Amino acid sequence: MSGTFQPHQRRGPIAAEYSSPGPRYMVPGSTGQRNHDARKFMAPSYSFGIRHAKFTSDCSPGPGYLVQPNITRKGQDGTPHYSLYSRPKDAITFKTPAPGTYSPEKAGKSAQKSAPAYSLSSRTRGFRFDQSPAANAYTLPNILGGKAVGKNSAPCYSLTGRSKIGSFHEDLQKTPGPGTYRVTNPNIYKQNDPSYSMTARNQLPSDSTRKPGPGQHSPEKVRITKRAAPSFSFGIRHSQYMCPVLFGPRD
Numbered sequence: 001m002s003g004t005f006q007p008h009q010r011r012g013p014i015a016a017e018y019s020s021p022g023p024r025y026m027v028p029g030s031t032g033q034r035n036h037d038a039r040k041f042m043a044p045s046y047s048f049g050i051r052h053a054k055f056t057s058d059c060s061p062g063p064g065y066l067v068q069p070n071i072t073r074k075g076q077d078g079t080p081h082y083s084l085y086s087r088p089k090d091a092i093t094f095k096t097p098a099p100g101t102y103s104p105e106k107a108g109k110s111a112q113k114s115a116p117a118y119s120l121s122s123r124t125r126g127f128r129f130d131q132s133p134a135a136n137a138y139t140l141p142n143i144l145g146g147k148a149v150g151k152n153s154a155p156c157y158s159l160t161g162r163s164k165i166g167s168f169h170e171d172l173q174k175t176p177g178p179g180t181y182r183v184t185n186p187n188i189y190k191q192n193d194p195s196y197s198m199t200a201r202n203q204l205p206s207d208s209t210r211k212p213g214p215g216q217h218s219p220e221k222v223r224i225t226k227r228a229a230p231s232f233s234f235g236i237r238h239s240q241y242m243c244p245v246l247f248g249p250r251d
Contacts, residue, residue: 028037141149
């Protein structure tokens with residue numbers, strides 16, 4: 001019969017079932033204190049704390065320490081105590097040496113006469129405070145030249161430069177020459193001559209902006225002044241449950 005619903009087996013999942021990840025993402029939880037769901041009741045929570053510091057300096061050991069039985073409120077009870085120790089060593093007394101302990105044959109020159117003995121040793125050094133100069137420490141004066149001491153010196157001559165004093169080119173008047181004075185520029189006290197200088201070429205005033213050439217334009221790409229063929233693009237897949245936009249007839 002037409003128009004009646006007939007149940008049939010489902011062919012498979014539809015695309016609408018995979019449009020979103022579902023409510024499992026970005027949903028706050030209902031446990032703990034951080035990021036708790038504000039729409040639900042939050043039960044009281046407890047945490048394991050740390051042990052706090054003592055506020056009093058109580059150093060008493062308390063009633064758990066062991067009290068010795070011989071200690072009373074007035075001190076020790078006074079009974080004698082004994083312990084096991086090793087036998088103490090006897091005190092060492094002073095022992096007088098016997099006659100065989102001495103060795104008079106080793107007394108040497110202090111107790112008997114002995115023949116003179118000689119040994120080979122190095123030469124002794126002189127006294128350090130003896131600073132007398134030797135014969136070769138003195139220097140005799142030179143007897144050559146005009147500075148001989150204690151002897152007659154012969155006449156000596158030396159080569160020196162030519163002196164201007166007393167020579168044929170000595171300037172006795174000492175007047176300045178013509179090259180000593182500064183020459184004044186004639187342009188200062190006479191008519192000034194025209195002067196020229198070499199400068200860079202001046203640029204004429206013009207528009208320096210860059211203009212596009214004829215090859216920069218593309219008239220074949222213009223579609224405003226002429227009809228163009230229809231074009232299509234690859235879009236995205238929409239859900240089957242989305243209502244399409246329908247346009248009515250134009251007036």
